[in-house]
Amino acid sequence: MATTQAPATRRLGRQTLAFEEPPVILAVAAVGGPMEGKGPLGSLLDEVEPDGLVGQKSWEMAEAYMLQRAVDLALTKASLQTSDIDFLVTGDLLNQLGASTFAGRMLDIPFFGIYGACSSWSEGLVLASALLDGGYAERVVVAVSSHHDAAERQFRYPTEFGVQRPPTSTWTVTGAGAAILARSGTGPRITHATAGRIVDIGEKDPMDLGSAMAPAAADTIAIHLKETGRQPGTYNAIITGDLGNVGKPILEELLVQQGYDCKQQLDDCGLHVYDQKKQDVHGGGSGCACSAVTFCGKIYPDLVQGKQGRVLLVSTGAMFSPTSYQQGESIPGIAYAVAIEGPAAMGGG
């Protein structure tokens, strides 16, 4: 009954997975709502929905529709069908993964539901990469979504109330992103991934999630650099999910305290989705879709075209619920890091 196996070889340290046959990202697709269409990423999205309901009965089902649509568009770009995909790894912010579930019902692809709040995008990339590199699948789709109006009424106040938002608050992105990962093919590759820990510094303001998540991002990035033995300069960019203009400077400082000066590399998806001057989003964009649409609309094409060689994508999540907040709990954060290389980095190390 006892078994003795060789030690695990596809990892570095405790938290970092090192892929022997780095999975390829064959194709990606991003869908956004009307406000996302008007932002700087608008022209880079594969589809911009003219209104937030997208012809559905509710914002929640609109989100499920956009999630399914992103998967369909990515499949079309890769000339694949749902039957070519082994697993759908998916998450969203709705209670009980409402968008993922109903998108999964429409897509009929074997399903792994995950929840890492707004870090779900990179959490999904980690698990999908392990399923592929480990030899359990040929192709896996990772897809996540969020919806501003559905999220606001679930987490804070219904948008119809017109509650004034403080400057630290971020704007949940309405949209969805999908990536098709495969064992073989052409495209940027995921070489390493670092899973996050729950980090909670006691921050309690649901209108300031950037401050709550920054320590988790710092923890994951520092562990990633330590376990891989890499320096910040190994990456053209280290791109967090949705810290915004409040959380990003905190992250910079926390990393300096841990001995890593990443100022040159640090960037945040939340600062790309909207025009910070013209669009009234305060701290920046947020939500599962924030890092997903920024990756699919901008980072992935930059990797393919050689504008970026190697990036570390670090989607960040605030793991609170309205219940935990109302019960006086602080807001735990988490972050997952994924190292991705385009042709400009190939051969490097």
Add this chain to the structure above:
Amino acid sequence: MATTQAPATRRLGRQTLAFEEPPVILAVAAVGGPMEGKGPLGSLLDEVEPDGLVGQKSWEMAEAYMLQRAVDLALTKASLQTSDIDFLVTGDLLNQLGASTFAGRMLDIPFFGIYGACSSWSEGLVLASALLDGGYAERVVVAVSSHHDAAERQFRYPTEFGVQRPPTSTWTVTGAGAAILARSGTGPRITHATAGRIVDIGEKDPMDLGSAMAPAAADTIAIHLKETGRQPGTYNAIITGDLGNVGKPILEELLVQQGYDCKQQLDDCGLHVYDQKKQDVHGGGSGCACSAVTFCGKIYPDLVQGKQGRVLLVSTGAMFSPTSYQQGESIPGIAYAVAIEGPAAMGGG
């Protein structure tokens, strides 16, 4: 930039993972509430809490405490510490994985949050097995929880209302289960796992989840048998999570329609946790903890002691939310199957 890898070898068909170095379940632990302590599994639980609050301020934090406690007890039984564990794969029913998050905060183990409703237990076993067999970790803990009062007020009515429950309703188990999986060691082994699809037959009654989940269980079991080429008799038992006495006969019939007579093998965790005659639970037990405490309290010891040789554990989930239900949506189901062998089955096939 193009890569060509050998096809994925650790799988059978599209949905079934076949582990080359089957992960070992080193130790398990189950914690239950007062009502679970009075049921037939009571004496088999590692700890029975004298009241549902367990000294916490809320049912939600009581659930988080029990989840953490189950992990701690399992670690003690295996003479391990949290620092010996690479990843915690965990899920629960609370909005935004409230119990998992706050247990994860206390445990400080790198964290993968998953959501498969009451199927989260076997979903977690699938993903943890892939992380181990794939070579990404030495030891992974899978842990899930549920809490009757926390679940009722979130999904249906606060228990203080005293709403009359129909005979088809099940009773969400208050408790938590944890299993320590490892690449090497002594214990039952996970040889195969089959991921589920979202299956929705249009059932809309949140007081009859057994009927909503039975088709998903049938789908996953039939696919598992087809992809592995196994017959129902390969297993001493095929044990679903929480179909209860309403869903189990539906599953039996659906499997017969697909050419599999599993009547001799089929069992359901929901029929083990409570005394169906003396405890007023109607359809049986349910919740993430239902299959977890039944596995940890009964099935695992049976495997270790050779009372069972090979079992297929099929935790079942109803992927609805109060929002989707109130918006008129039907209840999608999902099920994950995990094939586990004790010494009595070793050498067989």
